[in-house]
Structure formats: C-alpha cells, structure tokens
Amino acid sequence: MRYSRFFLPTLKEVPAEAEVVSHKLMLRAGMIRKLASGLYSYLPLGLMAIRKVENIIRDEMNRAGALEVLLPIVQPAELWQESGRWDHYGKELLRLEDRHGRACCLGPTHEEVITDLVRKEVRSYRDLPLNLYQIQTKFRDEIRPRFGLMRGREFIMKDAYSFDRDEEALDRTYQTMYETYCRIFERCGLDFRPVEADTGTIGGDVSHEFMVLADTGEDEIACCSMCNYAANVELAPAAVPPASPPAAAVSEMKEVATPGKRTIEEVTALLNVPACRLVKTLVLLADGKPVVALVRGDHALNEVKLKRVLGVNELSLADGETVRRLTGAPVGFAGPVGLTKDVRVIADAALESLCDFVTGANKEDYHLMGVNWGRDLEPPEFRDIRVITSEDPCPRCGGRIEIRRGIEVGHIFKLGTKYSGALGATFLDPKGRQRPIVMGCYGIGVGRTVAAAIEQNHDEKGIIFPVPLAPFQVIITLVNTKDETMVQAAEDIYRELLGHGVEVLLDDRRERVGVKFKDAELIGIPVRITVGKKVKETGEVEITQRASGRTALVRAESVVKEVLNRLK
Numbered sequence: 190m191r192y193s194r195f196f197l198p199t200l201k202e203v204p205a206e207a208e209v210v211s212h213k214l215m216l217r218a219g220m221i222r223k224l225a226s227g228l229y230s231y232l233p234l235g236l237m238a239i240r241k242v243e244n245i246i247r248d249e250m251n252r253a254g255a256l257e258v259l260l261p262i263v264q265p266a267e268l269w270q271e272s273g274r275w276d277h278y279g280k281e282l283l284r285l286e287d288r289h290g291r292a293c294c295l296g297p298t299h300e301e302v303i304t305d306l307v308r309k310e311v312r313s314y315r316d317l318p319l320n321l322y323q324i325q326t327k328f329r330d331e332i333r334p335r336f337g338l339m340r341g342r343e344f345i346m347k348d349a350y351s352f353d354r355d356e357e358a359l360d361r362t363y364q365t366m367y368e369t370y371c372r373i374f375e376r377c378g379l380d381f382r383p384v385e386a387d388t389g390t391i392g393g394d395v396s397h398e399f400m401v402l403a404d405t406g407e408d409e410i411a412c413c414s415m416c417n418y419a420a421n422v423e424l425a426p427a428a429v430p431p432a433s434p435p436a437a438a439v440s441e442m443k444e445v446a447t448p449g450k451r452t453i454e455e456v457t458a459l460l461n462v463p464a465c466r467l468v469k470t471l472v473l474l475a476d477g478k479p480v481v482a483l484v485r486g487d488h489a490l491n492e493v494k495l496k497r498v499l500g501v502n503e504l505s506l507a508d509g510e511t512v513r514r515l516t517g518a519p520v521g522f523a524g525p526v527g528l529t530k531d532v533r534v535i536a537d538a539a540l541e542s543l544c545d546f547v548t549g550a551n552k553e554d555y556h557l558m559g560v561n562w563g564r565d566l567e568p569p570e571f572r573d574i575r576v577i578t579s580e581d582p583c584p585r586c587g588g589r590i591e592i593r594r595g596i597e598v599g600h601i602f603k604l605g606t607k608y609s610g611a612l613g614a615t616f617l618d619p620k621g622r623q624r625p626i627v628m629g630c631y632g633i634g635v636g637r638t639v640a641a642a643i644e645q646n647h648d649e650k651g652i653i654f655p656v657p658l659a660p661f662q663v664i665i666t667l668v669n670t671k672d673e674t675m676v677q678a679a680e681d682i683y684r685e686l687l688g689h690g691v692e693v694l695l696d697d698r699r700e701r702v703g704v705k706f707k708d709a710e711l712i713g714i715p716v717r718i719t720v721g722k723k724v725k726e727t728g729e730v731e732i733t734q735r736a737s738g739r740t741a742l743v744r745a746e747s748v749v750k751e752v753l754n755r756l757k
C-alpha cells in the first residue's frame with residue numbers, strides 16, 4: 190500500500206472526548222471515527238487490525254471443529270418471549286417494530302436464534318456434538334457507552350454456541366473452548382488471564398472470563414499469589430473473619446448526636462471509632478422493591494452477589510424519598526434498629542461476629558453506639574454480599590490475594606439446558622428417548638480485543654502493535670521523494686517485500702521526514718525501513734524496531750532477508 194493513496198487521517202492533538210489511552214490512540218492513528226454515542230466507523234487501518242483478530246479467531250475456532258454461520262441481526266420478539274428474556278433483558282435490548290407492527294429487537298446476543306435453528310434441524314444423537322459460531326455486529330443499548338471500541342453500543346463479536354448430548358460431553362467441549370481461547374489470546378500477543386466469573390443475564394452455572402491485564406480495565410480480578418486461583422471480584426467469595434476476641438456486648442446502646450455527619454469518614458472521625466465497627470445501611474430497590482443491605486464500614490457492597498441472593502435482575506440505590514419513607518430519616522442516618530418488618534434486611538456475613546457497633550439511628554442527625562445483635566435488634570439474614578479485598582485469604586488455598594485490573598475480552602459459559610429447555614430443542618438418544626440438548630456459549634469482543642492490545646502495548650509516541658495484530662508489518666520511510674536513487678531503492682524494497690507476502694506501507698508522501706517518522710510511530714508498525722542519504726553514500730538503509738527503538742544499518746540488497754528474519 191502506498192501511503193499517498195491510503196486513507197489515514199492521523200491527528201496531532203489528543204481528542205478531548207477520549208479518556209483512556211487506547212481510545213485516544215485509535216482516534217489519533219486514524220483507525221476509528223465516532224458517528225454518535227457508542228457508534229463508530231472503522232477506517233481502513235482500524236478495520237485491518239480487526240480483521241487480524243478475526244482471522245486468528247476463525248483459524249482457531251475452525252481448528253477446534255467449530256463451523257462458521259451468519260445469523261440475522263434483527264430477531265423476532267416471539268423467540269425472546271419463549272426464552273423468557275423479552276421481559277428480563279432490560280433496556281440494553283433495542284426493541285423495534287416493523288411495518289406490520291411486529292415486535293422485534295436488534296440482537297445483543299444469539300442464544301434464542303441459534304437454539305431455534307438447531308431445534309428445527311437436529312433430530313438424533315448422531316447429529317451431535319455441534320459447535321456453531323459467527324463473527325457479527327451486535328447491538329446493546331449500553332447505559333454508559335465509553336472508551337471507544339471498549340464499550341460501544343454497536344460492536345463486533347465472535348459468538349459460538351455448542352450443542353452436546355449430556356453434561357459430560359459439554360464438559361469436554363467447554364474444556365476445548367477454554368484451551369482455544371487461551372491459544373487465541375496468546376496468538377494475539379496479549380498478557381491475559383482466564384478468571385472465574387458471574388453468569389449474568391445469559392444464565393447457566395459455570396463461566397470464565399478472559400481478562401487482558403491493564404490498569405485501566407473496568408473489571409477487578411482477585412488473583413492468588415500462591416495458587417492459580419483467579420476470579421472476578423464480582424464472584425470471589427469473601428472470607429468471614431473469625432470472631433476473635435469472642436464477640437460479647439460490653440456497652441449499653443445509646444443515641445449520639447452526629448449533626449450533618451453522613452459518610453463513614455465523617456462519623457468515624459467524630460465518634461473516634463474505626464470504620465470496621467460501623468455498620469453501613471444501604472437502602473436499595475431490587476426489581477423496584479425496597480430492600481436493606483448492611484455491610485461493615487470498611488467493606489463494599491457487592492451488587493452481583495446481592496442480586497444472586499435476592500434472585501433479582503435490577504438493583505439500584507433507592508432515592509431520598511424512599512429512604513425517608515422507610516427509615517424516617519434522610520440518607521446518611523439509616524440503621525437496622527427499629528426498621529419496619531415489611532422490608533427484607535440482608536447483612537454481610539462479616540457482621541455476624543460484630544458487637545458494640547455504630548449505626549444510623551433512623552433519625553436525622555443521630556447515630557446509635559454500642560449496638561448488639563439479639564439484645565437490641567433481631568439478627569437479620571447473614572450472607573456473603575461484600576467485595577473481596579486484599580486483606581481476605583484466597584478462597585482456595587488461604588494464600589494472599591492481590592486485586593488487579595483487567596479488560597474482559599472473552600467470556601465462556603456452560604448454559605446447560607436453559608435455552609434448549611425453554612425452546613424445546615431436543616434430540617433422540619440411542620435408546621430412542623427424547624432429551625434436551627446441553628448447550629454452551631462462547632463470546633469474544635473483537636473491537637475490544639484490539640483496544641485492549643493497544644492499552645497494553647503503547648508508549649508516549651503511540652501504538653506498538655504486537656506483530657500478529659499489526660495492520661502492516663513494515664513501513665518504508667522514503668526520506669526524499671525527489672531523489673531518484675532513494676525512490677528507486679525504496680520501490681525495489683517495496684516490491685520485494687510484497688513478493689514475499691509482507692504487508693508493507695510505503696510512505697511516499699511529499700512530507701517532511703520528521704512528520705513521516707511521527708506518523709510511523711503513532712500508527713505502531715513493528716518494523717520501519719528508512720531509505721535516506723546513506724543509500725547513496727554506502728548503499729545502506731536503516732531498520733528500526735518500533736518496540737525497542739533500536740536501529741541497525743543494513744545493505745539495501747539484504748534488508749528484505751533481515752526483515753523477514755525479524756518478523757519470524
């Protein structure tokens with residue numbers, strides 16, 4: 190490709206709308222442009238990187254025996270009603286009506302459509318196992334689209350669905366997909382970790398997320414420093430601290446004035462008690478109904494765990510009005526003592542051994558001190574509803590837990606018979622009995638993978654593409670487009686590289702060489718060949734490695750051989 194004929198609008202300025210480095214660099218490198226919130230156009234350079242990821246995925250999925258299909262984006266509401274998700278998916282599902290008034294939606298995922306296909310075609314155990322995948326545009330009306338391709342509304346996903354005769358066969362397929370995912374992300378050149386994960390709205394029982402490790406990641410992962418345990422903090426069980434010294438009440442419960450003090454910091458400072466002796470009272474709406482959650486002042490509520498305990502889909506903090514109606518006090522002074530019996534109260538398990546604690550008094554500007562379960566209030570239901578911390582032991586081996594950040598690029602699930610049961614996708618087993626097909630599903634965010642690769646591989650000058658994802662492997666910087674010897678040498682190297690199947694960009698623009706260097710660094714091409722004055726003086730050109738910045742002089746005739754070696 191000749192740069193002068195390429196569509197590569199690079200930007201010098203850092204775009205104000207971008208918060209994370211991958212988003213900034215993808216805009217600056219002319220890979221993407223925003224159309225509207227969460228909607229992006231892929232420009233040639235961006236699309237080339239996306240195709241690289243797609244090709245690696247295709248290659249590995251095919252090798253694992255999966256078969257590529259392409260399903261419709263628009264899906265009829267009836268299928269979603271059959272699975273029960275029409276009412277449960279929430280606002281991320283974009284619903285529309287066609288000209289006949291038929292309800293449909295834009296596919297955020299394809300469990301319903303694929304299960305419908307398979308229930309009509311698969312008859313017998315001889316048709317199984319089957320693993321079908323597609324690489325396609327999804328639409329999710331995300332509440333907060335951000336970080337460019339990282340969390341778009343319209344985005345490219347690889348989704349695969351497996352169909353097996355029983356749980357054992359699913360276990361084998363799942364294991365194959367797990368290994369396939371490891372190979373895919375290794376081949377992309379990424380530093381990643383598979384972690385145990387929550388199953389969310391997709392459902393099912395076992396799932397793993399594939400996390401690219403990066404400080405800017407939206408997810409937190411609990412990793413053990415001793416064994417190989419790693420889990421999303423949404424899921425990681427938090428230990429219950431042993432009650433030592435044995436919990437025993439020593440104080441009387443008394444009301445204390447805390448005028449205007451609402452936060453943990455304000456109350457602990459005023460009363461001179463540590464945050465771990467405070468009980469935080471959160472009034473929430475669970476599928477629209479108020480519930481109260483209690484956690485220790487130094488712990489954080491884990492909404493995913495609480496949702497599971499309550500068996501609800503939506504959870505949000507209650508508004509001030511609801512808090513006042515329920516507790517008789519404004520936000521900041523709620524507490525479990527004397528709460529109405531009509532509301533369900535769930536306390537974190539770490540609170541069970543707490544005594545003489547502090548909590549809101551359900552009265553404006555007052556807290557209670559010296560509160561004790563049993564004596565002052567009915568003990569509530571104790572469950573694990575908090576976020577694990579680096580002070581908790583590893584749930585598997587008791588080792589030290591580290592909290593790291595990651596970007597979820599892939600997610601695999603064992604679905605079991607959730608969808609086949611609901612939609613009636615069955616097969617006849619060898620004894621002629623009709624049984625539901627056992628399913629799994631496996632997703633990869635293609636655009637998010639490219640963004641994550643940039644998040645992990647960049648410097649102050651720009652992107653440093655891992656070779657397998659680089660849109661071009663080599664850029665030839667022609668220093669002077671008016672010098673015939675230089676032009677000839679650059680053209681020769683260009684043609685020779687093309688002949689070897691190398692993806693190469695020849696920077697033949699009439700630009701200052703400084704501009705050319707800056708662009709080459711920004712767009713992150715792994716190897717640069719600079720054809721300048723030296724080619725006339727000594728017959729040499731420069732090879733520069735983008736990652737290390739190291740430069741070597743090589744004779745023009747042998748530069749292609751040298752480059753091929755380096756790209757191996």
Ligand code: ATP
Nearest residue numbers: 338339340341344346597598599600632633634637
């Ligand atoms: P998240 O928790 O980040 O919203 P998810 O659990 O909803 O992700 P899945 O339904 O498992 O995601 O989708 C499979 C993959 O699709 C994810 O692992 C992720 O890489 C990608 N993905 C999901 N939502 C988006 C989005 N809004 N923009 C870009 N990629 C996405």
Ligand code: MG
Nearest residue numbers: 281329331389
């Ligand atoms: Mg999501």
